[in-house]
Amino acid sequence: xxxxxxxxxxxxxxxxxxxxxxxxxxxxxxxxxxxxxxxxxxxxxxxxxxxxxxxxxxxxxxxxxxxxxxxxxxxxxxxxxxxxxxxxxxxxxxxxxxxxxxxxxxxxxxxxxxxxxxxxxxxxxxxxxxxxxxxxxxxxxxxxxxxxxxxxxxxxxxxxxxxxxxxxxxxxxxxxxxxxxxxxxxxxxxxxxxxxxxxxxxxxxxxxxxxxxxxxxxxxxxxxxxxxxxxxxxxxxxxxxxxxxxxxxxxxxxxxxxxxxxxxxxxxxxxxxxxxxxxxxxxxxxxx
Amino acid sequence: xxxxxxxxxxxxxxxxxxxxxxxxxxxxxxxxxxxxxxxxxxxxxxxxxxxxxxxxxxxxxxxxxxxxxxxxxxxxxxxxxxxxxxxxxxxxxxxxxxxxxxxxxxxxxxxxxxxxxxxxxxxxxxxxxxxxxxxxxxxxxxxxxxxxxxxxxxxxxxxxxxxxxxxxxxxxxxxxxxxxxxxxxxxxxxxxxxxxxxxxxxxxxxxxxxxxxxxxxxxxxxxxxxxxxxxxxxxxxxxxxxxxxxxxxxxxxxxxxxxxxxxxxxxxxxxxxxxxxxxxxxxxxxxxxxxxx
Numbered sequence: 001x002x003x004x005x006x007x008x009x010x011x012x013x014x015x016x017x018x019x020x021x022x023x024x025x026x027x028x029x030x031x032x033x034x035x036x037x038x039x040x041x042x043x044x045x046x047x048x049x050x051x052x053x054x055x056x057x058x059x060x061x062x063x064x065x066x067x068x069x070x071x072x073x074x075x076x077x078x079x080x081x082x083x084x085x086x087x088x089x090x091x092x093x094x095x096x097x098x099x100x101x102x103x104x105x106x107x108x109x110x111x112x113x114x115x116x117x118x119x120x121x122x123x124x125x126x127x128x129x130x131x132x133x134x135x136x137x138x139x140x141x142x143x144x145x146x147x148x149x150x151x152x153x154x155x156x157x158x159x160x161x162x163x164x165x166x167x168x169x170x171x172x173x174x175x176x177x178x179x180x181x182x183x184x185x186x187x188x189x190x191x192x193x194x195x196x197x198x199x200x201x202x203x204x205x206x207x208x209x210x211x212x213x214x215x216x217x218x219x220x221x222x223x224x225x226x227x228x229x230x231x232x233x234x235x236x237x238x239x240x241x242x243x244x245x246x247x248x249x250x251x252x253x254x255x256x257x258x259x260x261x262x263x264x265x266x267x268x269x270x271x272x273x274x275x276x277x278x279x280x281x282x283x284x285x286x287x288x
Numbered sequence: 289x290x291x292x293x294x295x296x297x298x299x300x301x302x303x304x305x306x307x308x309x310x311x312x313x314x315x316x317x318x319x320x321x322x323x324x325x326x327x328x329x330x331x332x333x334x335x336x337x338x339x340x341x342x343x344x345x346x347x348x349x350x351x352x353x354x355x356x357x358x359x360x361x362x363x364x365x366x367x368x369x370x371x372x373x374x375x376x377x378x379x380x381x382x383x384x385x386x387x388x389x390x391x392x393x394x395x396x397x398x399x400x401x402x403x404x405x406x407x408x409x410x411x412x413x414x415x416x417x418x419x420x421x422x423x424x425x426x427x428x429x430x431x432x433x434x435x436x437x438x439x440x441x442x443x444x445x446x447x448x449x450x451x452x453x454x455x456x457x458x459x460x461x462x463x464x465x466x467x468x469x470x471x472x473x474x475x476x477x478x479x480x481x482x483x484x485x486x487x488x489x490x491x492x493x494x495x496x497x498x499x500x501x502x503x504x505x506x507x508x509x510x511x512x513x514x515x516x517x518x519x520x521x522x523x524x525x526x527x528x529x530x531x532x533x534x535x536x537x538x539x540x541x542x543x544x545x546x547x548x549x550x551x552x553x554x555x556x557x558x559x560x561x562x563x564x565x566x567x568x569x570x571x572x573x574x575x576x577x578x579x580x581x
Contacts (some may be wrong), residue, residue: 163538
């Protein structure tokens with residue numbers, strides 16, 4: 001008799017748990033539409049987007065926006081899985097990602113919010129001041145392994161690169177390495193800050209980071225020459241905007257379809273004079 | 289009333305049986321899942337293309353998924369860690385078990401436990417800002433991000449595991465062995481190194497195996513200090529890319545179901561098999577020693 005009562009009790013409990021479990025996610029999804037936005041992706045952009053979000057949330061209390069990094073690929077993967085409303089990315093979708101997106105019925109729309117220059121940095125003790133794009137390519141693909149081959153002292157070159165989940169990694173590979181593979185000896189460093197850290201300490205290293213990061217550390221930024229005949233160009237805001245500096249790229253926010261509601265308000269804010277001024281303050285090049 | 293109690297007894301037993309078998313079930317499921325995802329790479333590429341020395345997962349030319357450099361990286365870092373950790377940890381264990389006064393023991397043990405509890409990202413950070421510049425300076429290298437720094441950091445992390453199990457083993461050597469040795473006129477030092485330690489050897493070996501298991505699976509620290517270049521290292525001063533760091537660094541980016549995705553699962557499967565094997569051997573050794581008690 002008693003065991004029957006227990007059975008009843010347990011089955012009632014089970015039903016309660018199961019139905020309760022079903023209701024919760026539905027509620028959550030509904031709640032997310034209101035004033036809650038998630039933005040995921042590029043580590044390069046975390047700095048910038050956080051600055052926008054802070055100002056925006058000051059102006060619009062009650063709106064809650066969360067920003068997480070992890071790399072452009074992470075943001076794009078999150079958009080494909082539907083776990084973020086806005087993806088920040090320093091590269092466009094790859095062909096295989098576009099295929100996945102189509103299957104899931106998502107149409108990513110890029111918004112070019114600012115431009116970023118990539119600085120080539122070396123240890124402050126390095127005597128080299130400028131390199132051509134071709135020299136950079138040959139250094140990073142492992143053809144040139146000693147500084148003396150580009151006019152420096154007899155010292156081996158140690159390459160620092162971002163990890164392969166970084167949009168900067170892919171961009172640099174495409175634009176500077178001309179789609180060559182990185183040298184196998186390249187050290188893959190998990191973050192831009194760690195690259196700066198290593199370049200400050202270690203002799204003979206060469207690496208690349210976004211210009212905003214290069215300014216934050218005690219490292220030497222190289223001038224870059226498009227060809228051997230042209231003068232070396234420093235990555236400044238003006239040189240990047242004019243296109244004189246060869247290594248620069250757009251920073252995207254992706255939305256699924258045209259943005260609506262709070263996402264639209266936020267993206268409008270990004271393109272407003274105030275938003276663009278913030279981009280400039282943080283160290284990127286405004287587009288408007 | 290009795291019936292109710294019997295039911296309750298049975299219910300409780302069942303609940304504990306379920307919780308107890310849960311861990312077995314979970315391990316089995318993980319093995320199955322990793323194996324399924326990892327081994328399905330061979331539907332796309334032949335076995336020979338995985339057994340090469342180039343790991344170029346993101347490439348515009350031809351992606352390559354050679355696991356040899358990753359395997360070599362993990363093994364080198366683990367070897368360095370163990371070479372560094374074993375003398376340190378076994379020495380400490382002998383001291384704590386045989387020589388230390390109770391007060392010293394009370395003082396030492398909490399510190400060892402704290403050492404075991406340091407989050408690996410903190411260890412990685414310390415390795416990056418303190419140990420790596422030091423290694424660079426001492427060996428006059430161009431950079432301190434290499435296998436040696438990683439190995440030393442991991443060694444520090446393996447020390448607590450090895451100490452606590454070795455200490456148990458040494459302490460469990462029957463008192464009569466030591467008394468017999470001392471009675472025969474052996475000195476304390478002779479007794480310790482010729483009788484006690486050999487008697488506890490299987491326990492010490494098991495502790496080292498468990499230390500290896502701890503080290504080979506460590507991720508964050510090695511990712512921060514080894515430089516992560518996927519090459520077959522020729523010396524401890526070369527940069528290495530371990531299996532764990534590869535998975536951690538690349539998993540977030542990889543398109544679901546791609547060859548790269550399966551390759552990472554294969555790496556995970558190999559890693560799990562290695563740790564499983566090491567733990568299995570350690571348990572066997574430990575078991576043997578307990579039986580001999």
